Amino acid sequence: MIRPLVLIAAVTLAALPATASAQTIRASRLRVRFKMKVEAWDEATGRFKGLWPFQKQEELLAFKRTAGKVAISDGGLTLSQKSRVALRELSFKTETMVAFEVFRSGDGAGLGVDVIGVGERRSGRTVLLNWILEKGAEPTEGIAKLELGVVTGRGALKPASLPLGQWVPVRVSLNGGVLRVVVGQRRHESAWTAAGFGLSFRTANTGAIRLRNLSVDGHVLPASMRKLLRSAEAARTPAGAKPRPARKATLGHAIGQMVKEEKIEVRLRRFPEMPWEKKARIAREKAAKARLRKQEAEARRRGRRLGKPFKIPTFDLPDRGGGGDPWPASILTRDETAYKALRTAHAYVMRRKGSLARPQLNFAERQDPRCAFVPYLRGLLCLQERERTQARSWFRKAIEKQKRFAVAWRALGIMYYEDGEIEEALQCFIKARSADPKDPWNGAYLAFVTLIRGDLKKATNYVRAAKRKRPKSKALNALEAQMNRLRARPKWPITHRARNKRYLVESNIGGGLVDRVAEALNRYRAFLEQQFPLPAETRTPSRLWIFDAEEEYLSFTDTLASRAESTLGVYHPTIKTLLLFQSLDADKTRAVLFHEAFHQYLDIAISNAPLWFNEGNAEYWGITTFDADGKPTIGGLQKGRLATLRLSMANHAKLVGLKKLMTMSRGRFMNRRRASFHYAQSWALVHWLRHGEDDRAKELFADYTKVLLATNNGHKAWNATFAALDTQTVRQMESQFEAYVKAMF
Known part of the structure; x- marks a missing residue:
């Protein structure tokens, strides 16, 4: 996936003017959608006067939570510790005042109000209320310092205080190129050159903060009001439906879960029963049955002598235990002493104890130089020690000794993928699936690489075949869900x-x-x-x-192998489409x-x-x-x-x-x-x-x-x-x- 992390200087194309609204926004629509009070709204000029009293859950549709817990309770919006919440897309122009009330319920509770500039990078202020910031700490991305409670760049220090257990009014206004922040009786003014501003709130590491009566009186950017409605509509959960999953349910999260599940199954793989073990097991079972018959005869004699019903003793035969599929005998050794050393080395490797595993591997290799499992375990040790070149070499040696060593093919394919060699990784996964078609993870990795190469149809078939073998796998279900999302078009009509x-x-x-x-x-x-x-x-x-709506945009960027939540655009190679979020x-x-x-x-x-x-x-x-x-x-x-x-x-x-x-x-x-x-x-x-x-x-x-x-x-x-x-x-x-x-x- 090509993930943009760029901050590119502006290019001198012709300016893109504000876009026209696809649908007229009426005040009644705002009242119904957000359960807020709207006293004035003029779509042509952006004149807006409204109030979020924070009394109904629907009001939260206007806000985007990025961290912590946020809920409406006790007549206000409660922000738990380490919470972040912002008004979705809504941006305010000049001659606008935003007011709200803050309540501090604990000694460690603090609030940061980020006033973020629109149209200029790294412009804004952060108002710190009862929040001591460590010297040199960056308050938030794109915002700079601190000056008596208002951040304007790096430095620090003294924030505005909040009395405990009282509602304190806060006002943020922009008029004539001057940004004014008033907290109680405290006032701060500074020059403001950005075209407008947006608001977000965050709380300190301890304590909770409550907000109520968030009012806006002035002008908003009409395009931002349209974006607010569309984002809220995309994020809305229909009545009777289950709440939407957290944003972590992305393709990258599905792949991480798949790697985790595959590693667990590899760790739980059983060693097959070798001939000498079978012989010893049969001897033990014969001895156990002989003891059982002897005890049964003794119990019968005692019962007849005492005239009481006798109870035949039970005896549990030994069980090999273990879980998962067995390792194929072809990759192991027929030498009994080498086999015991191999099992011991495997246990040490799984516990990441390379110093104890190597002597056992050396002994097993001397006893049976043809054993393919020894170089495979050596490759795992090299991976644990971050020696990737040597790990590749050991996996290749394991494959040379046993061509149908599926797990070694898979491990080599994963390394090729991580190093960016997609075609080589694809061939490795194909050979792994051919060597062991019953193992669902060979098909799962093949589906992922095929998806990256842009063949969505083949990838879907591979993951469905793997899912039939592991129907309860969370990773495979999530992977299939992401592929199904890619098969669909955007939810909005193309007008x-x-x-x-x-x-x-x-x-x-x-x-x-x-x-x-x-x-x-x-x-x-x-x-x-x-x-x-x-x-x-x-x-x-x-x-x-x-x-035009962030939620719709993220529903597609989530199907990339890495997150794209902080981007405005991304190229999706699977569907050969460039996705752009109109900022x-x-x-x-x-x-x-x-x-x-x-x-x-x-x-x-x-x-x-x-x-x-x-x-x-x-x-x-x-x-x-x-x-x-x-x-x-x-x-x-x-x-x-x-x-x-x-x-x-x-x-x-x-x-x-x-x-x-x-x-x-x-x-x-x-x-x-x-x-x-x-x-x-x-x-x-x-x-x-x-x-x-x-x-x-x-x-x-x-x-x-x-x-x-x-x-x-x-x-x-x-x-x-x-x-x-x-x-x-x-x-x-x-x-x-x-x-x-x-x-x-």
């Missing part, structure tokens, strides 16, 4: 459509939006075809869906549009490009700007990415080496702590390889691109180009690249 040679844009948003987006994308695709030609062509136009910030919408459009363009030729190449080029080409005559400007600087590099390097973070970055696995690249840095360095590396002074590096990059487009394999492209360099040359290139990055600061 606006624009088509040209290269793109088909569909949406339910009017105002000529689809025509402008289709025109912009057509020009951008034509530009890419000249500057970044591909060896393949597509005869059908690429598809784009523009969503009120036009700059962000256009920037994400070009970034994701490059992913869609590259997918025409190669389905699994290395992440550094895919994301680095998407960042590089996505910032392209066009003047009024359509002339492009190439190679602009990504200010957001430069800021990430500057901050990280100031904190003594080192740039990732060329080989490590270019061959990095998908999991490591998308690591939450390092992903932003990897994105930034990938963009900087592409920029250096195209604009730097090292001609040899430019030639290698051009050759790397040609091999990659021809083979669809990042490792082959690396081996054919940069891998041929000696260590000293690589270090010189890395030094030149680091100097180039610092010169851009």
Whole structure:
């Protein structure tokens, strides 16, 4: 999955004006949907006056909870500790006042009110009420400091206090470019340059906060009111239906559950009964039956002598126990002593005790060099110690000794997938399923990789076959549900459509939006075809869906292998569709549009490009700007990415080496702590390889691109180009690249 984590500078396309409403919004509709009090509403001007008293559960449809627990009780909205809640999409313009009352019920309770700017990045304030913030801590994403209880950037310190057990009025107003925040008798004013503002609330780590009587008097952005209604409609649970599951029920969550269930079954696999064990078992059973007959005869004699009914004693025969399917005897050994060592080593490996497992494995290997289970266990030990190259080698050796070793094929396929080699992973899973068709996890992994390659029909058949063998598996049920969602279209009716040679844009948003987006994308695709030609062509136009409600957008992005909740757009390779959430910030919408459009363009030729190449080029080409005559400007600087590099390097973070970055696995690249840095360095590396002074590096990059487009394999492209360099040359290139990055600061 291509997950955008970008903060791209604005591109100079023609401004996208506000879109027309597809349906007239009446005040009565707001009252019915949110059970709120609406005194005034004018859709043309955005004039709005309303009140959320927080007395009915339907009022919560206007709010989006992202953390903690939120409920309406005791005549107010109760926010438990570590809660986050925000008004869905609703944004306010100038000459607007938002007021509410706050109640603190415990000593540790605190409230943060985020006033978030609309139309400008990293603009806003955070009002801290009875909340001491640690010095240097970042209050929230996109918000900066603290100044007597109002955050305007980094620093700290003294928040506005809240009396215990009292309702305290809070007012936030925007008028004449000045933002005013009033808490009780305390007032704060600051300049405000954003087009509007939105509100969200969060509570401290301890205690609970209550809110009531949230009123709005002023002007809202009409488009945001439309988005509020559509998002609430998408999130609404019909009467009598079960509540919707938490947002974690994504494809990524289903895959994680599948890996967990598969590992448990592998741990519980039984060792088959070997011939010497069978002989010993039969002898034990014969001895047990002989003892039982002797005890039965003795009981009869006692009963006759005493004239009482006798009770025949019972005897439980020994049971092997265990669970799951047995390991196939073909991968084990026929040597009794080696077999015992193998079972002992397996127990140690499952307990992650490699130092105790290795002597047993060495002994088993000396006794039976042909045993395939020994290299398989060695591969698991290498994985536990994060030695991935050696683990691959051991799994291959296990397969060489036993071609139909399904679990080893599966383990190797998982490693290929994690390293981004999808075609190799696919072949491994096919062979695993052929070797053991009864094991449902071979079909499940095959379904997942087939889904990534874009064959939804085959993937659905594979997962249904696996589900028949494990009908109660939560992972397989969740995986099938995600595939069924992909087979459906958006829930909204497509009322606006624009088509040209290269793109088909569909949406339910009017105002000529689809025509402008289709025109912009057509020009951008034509530009890419000249500057970044591909060896393949597509005869059908690429598809784009523009969503107006966040819940509808997330229902599709949840079917990606990774979450996309913090994005405005994403390319979905399975359905070959670019998904765009129409934000009120036009700059962000256009920037994400070009970034994701490059992913869609590259997918025409190669389905699994290395992440550094895919994301680095998407960042590089996505910032392209066009003047009024359509002339492009190439190679602009990504200010957001430069800021990430500057901050990280100031904190003594080192740039990732060329080989490590270019061959990095998908999991490591998308690591939450390092992903932003990897994105930034990938963009900087592409920029250096195209604009730097090292001609040899430019030639290698051009050759790397040609091999990659021809083979669809990042490792082959690396081996054919940069891998041929000696260590000293690589270090010189890395030094030149680091100097180039610092010169851009």
